[in-house]
Amino acid sequence: MELSLSNSSSFRFRRYDFVPRLHSFSGLGSFHTFSSNKSISVRRPLIWRQPRLLRIKAQTAIDGNSSDDFIIEDVPHLTYFLPDLPSYTNPLKRSQAYAIVKKTFVNPEDMVAKEIIVQKDSPRGIHFRRAGPREKVFFTPEEVRACIVTCGGLCPGINTVIREIVCGLKNMYGVDDVLGIQGGYSGFYSKNTLNLTTKVVNDIHKRGGTFLQTSRGGHDTKKIVDNIQDRGINQVYIIGGDGTQKGAAAIYKEVEKRGIKVAVAGIPKTIDNDIAVIDKSFGFDTAVEEAQRAINAAHVEAESVENGVGIVKLMGRYSGFIAMLATLGNRDVDCCLIPESPFYLEGPGGLYEYVEQQLKENRHVLIVLAEGAGQEYVAQSMQAFQEKDASGNRLLLDVGLWLTQHIKDHFTNVRKMTINMKYIDPTYMIRAIPSNASDNIYCTLLAQSAVHGAMAGFTGFTVGPVNSRHAYIPINRVTETTNTVNITGRMWARLLASTNQPSFVHHCQTVREKVDKQTIDAINNMQINSI
Numbered sequence: 339m340e341l342s343l344s345n346s347s348s349f350r351f352r353r354y355d356f357v358p359r360l361h362s363f364s365g366l367g368s369f370h371t372f373s374s375n376k377s378i379s380v381r382r383p384l385i386w387r388q389p390r391l392l393r394i395k396a397q398t399a400i401d402g403n404s405s406d407d408f409i410i411e412d413v414p415h416l417t418y419f420l421p422d423l424p425s426y427t428n429p430l431k432r433s434q435a436y437a438i439v440k441k442t443f444v445n446p447e448d449m450v451a452k453e454i455i456v457q458k459d460s461p462r463g464i465h466f467r468r469a470g471p472r473e474k475v476f477f478t479p480e481e482v483r484a485c486i487v488t489c490g491g492l493c494p495g496i497n498t499v500i501r502e503i504v505c506g507l508k509n510m511y512g513v514d515d516v517l518g519i520q521g522g523y524s525g526f527y528s529k530n531t532l533n534l535t536t537k538v539v540n541d542i543h544k545r546g547g548t549f550l551q552t553s554r555g556g557h558d559t560k561k562i563v564d565n566i567q568d569r570g571i572n573q574v575y576i577i578g579g580d581g582t583q584k585g586a587a588a589i590y591k592e593v594e595k596r597g598i599k600v601a602v603a604g605i606p607k608t609i610d611n612d613i614a615v616i617d618k619s620f621g622f623d624t625a626v627e628e629a630q631r632a633i634n635a636a637h638v639e640a641e642s643v644e645n646g647v648g649i650v651k652l653m654g655r656y657s658g659f660i661a662m663l664a665t666l667g668n669r670d671v672d673c674c675l676i677p678e679s680p681f682y683l684e685g686p687g688g689l690y691e692y693v694e695q696q697l698k699e700n701r702h703v704l705i706v707l708a709e710g711a712g713q714e715y716v717a718q719s720m721q722a723f724q725e726k727d728a729s730g731n732r733l734l735l736d737v738g739l740w741l742t743q744h745i746k747d748h749f750t751n752v753r754k755m756t757i758n759m760k761y762i763d764p765t766y767m768i769r770a771i772p773s774n775a776s777d778n779i780y781c782t783l784l785a786q787s788a789v790h791g792a793m794a795g796f797t798g799f800t801v802g803p804v805n806s807r808h809a810y811i812p813i814n815r816v817t818e819t820t821n822t823v824n825i826t827g828r829m830w831a832r833l834l835a836s837t838n839q840p841s842f843v844h845h846c847q848t849v850r851e852k853v854d855k856q857t858i859d860a861i862n863n864m865q866i867n868s869i
């Protein structure tokens with residue numbers, strides 16, 4: 339195999355020891371693999387941190403195709419700024435658990451493709467480094483002093499991740515020294531740490547919430563990294579959502595600037611499922627399942643009375659995934675409202691008309707809405723939407739109460755109908771439960787992948803499944819956009835087809851234009867770009 343390597347940046351170049359294989363289709367349905375005698379140029383980008391792109395362009399002439407693109411969005415490694423770090427044989431080689439495993443270590447060539455739906459002539463596209471144990475590690479068990487911190491809102495499964503990091507470090511790598519940072523980022527400098535042993539964390543996965551406590555706000559990068567240094571911590575496991583991962587990226591940058599041997603690993607946590615790139619966040623399935631209880635209760639209440647209107651408000655600031663999937667997983671919901679899909683109340687094709695029609699046909703109606711839906715209307719009527727939480731997240735107004743009131747007013751005063759309103763907000767009841775079995779498995783994989791990555795010397799990474807395979811993803815990659823429901827995609831169409839609700843598409847633009855321009859501008863300024 340011939341590799342011609344060229345370094346286009348002034349950074350120290352670290353040659354990768356993987357050899358990309360070139361694939362090509364030829365003829366009808368036949369598939370060939372090429373792995374030799376192609377000239378491949380590897381170029382280091384000028385700024386490799388944001389995110390670091392290692393582009394491998396394979397010049398080849400296969401069946402008339404002159405070139406092919408294989409892009410790796412790679413994660414940093416401690417040796418980029420500490421080139422003389424010694425490496426050691428991975429202790430998993432002697433592990434009982436892996437004794438009869440044929441391939442204990444991930445092949446360094448293994449990459450996870452970002453897109454799996456491709457066409458014959460598509461470029462090979464973006465890839466991430468596959469997660470898992472490596473042949474060489476850059477820490478001895480005795481030298482590791484790890485810490486774990488949890489930040490942001492709750493989500494089922496946080497305790498399982500904490501437990502499995504502690505058990506993974508101990509049982510796979512013989513690491514004894516793990517500290518729990520209490521109360522989120524500020525806990526680095528405002529609270530005492532906990533010693534986390536396998537015994538201490540043994541039962542915590544059975545409880546909801548976070549054993550370490552959490553908080554919003556209080557991120558002070560310099561103080562946090564000072565504290566990491568003072569305590570002699572060299573592996574930092576950070577569990578949290580988009581805000582937390584931004585904080586983790588800042589910590590990694592500071593660590594790199596100081597040139598200290600600290601592996602920074604992010605584990606994405608978000609009940610809203612709004613983190614980009616990864617397939618799904620942990621606790622999400624548990625949340626969708628638990629939401630069924632609230633939806634079923636609202637349905638029972640609504641169908642047990644004359645003209646019953648059941649409304650259930652679920653989580654989802656900017657992303658309506660829980661509402662969408664909880665609706666799809668339940669056949670009683672008549673209408674689902676999410677932040678990504680604007681709706682309107684009055685006139686033909688509006689929500690009032692649909693509710694009336696359902697009441698006439700079925701004598702009850704059931705609506706599920708995400709907390710971020712219709713915020714522009716609520717803000718307009720309540721005039722108080724600029725409030726933020728300690729992390730800078732906009733505090734949402736209660737769209738559930740707003741909708742309840744408007745539907746009541748409309749039917750009582752305008753339509754002169756008596757309706758029976760049943761409103762349920764199960765938010766904190768859903769967030770606070772322990773994770774179900776499948777989320778526990780997912781949390782275990784995440785934790786173990788994070789441990790393998792840190793031990794192998796990777797840093798500044800977030801771990802997560804991409805097309806069902808766990809990968810190491812540059813932290814910036816998961817914070818630059820937010821995962822939102824694609825309302826022009828087929829999943830949302832499936833929901834519309836399932837509930838048969840109005841799509842609100844035609845009129846919403848006109849109605850939106852009527853809403854105070856200032857209000858819209860302010861909201862748009864705060865809204866995150868949808869991918």
Ligand SMILES: Nc1ncnc2c1ncn2[C@@H]1O[C@H](COP(=O)(O)OP(=O)(O)O)[C@@H](O)[C@H]1O
Nearest residue numbers: 490491554555557578579580581582584585729
């Ligand atoms: N841009 C940022 N840079 C550094 N830290 C941040 C940033 N955004 C949020 N954080 C910190 O991350 C933590 C959690 O953020 P928050 O938005 O509350 O929850 P989540 O991580 O679940 O989105 C908070 O301590 C907050 O100070």
Ligand SMILES: O=P(O)(O)OC[C@H]1O[C@](O)(COP(=O)(O)O)[C@@H](O)[C@@H]1O
Nearest residue numbers: 490491492579608609610653654655
């Ligand atoms: O009341 P809190 O604890 O601030 O949390 C409310 C928010 O937390 C969430 O459940 C999760 O948000 P994060 O991912 O930012 O933690 C949102 O759905 C909700 O808006």
Ligand SMILES: [Mg+2]
Nearest residue numbers: 490579580581
């Ligand atoms: Mg968040």
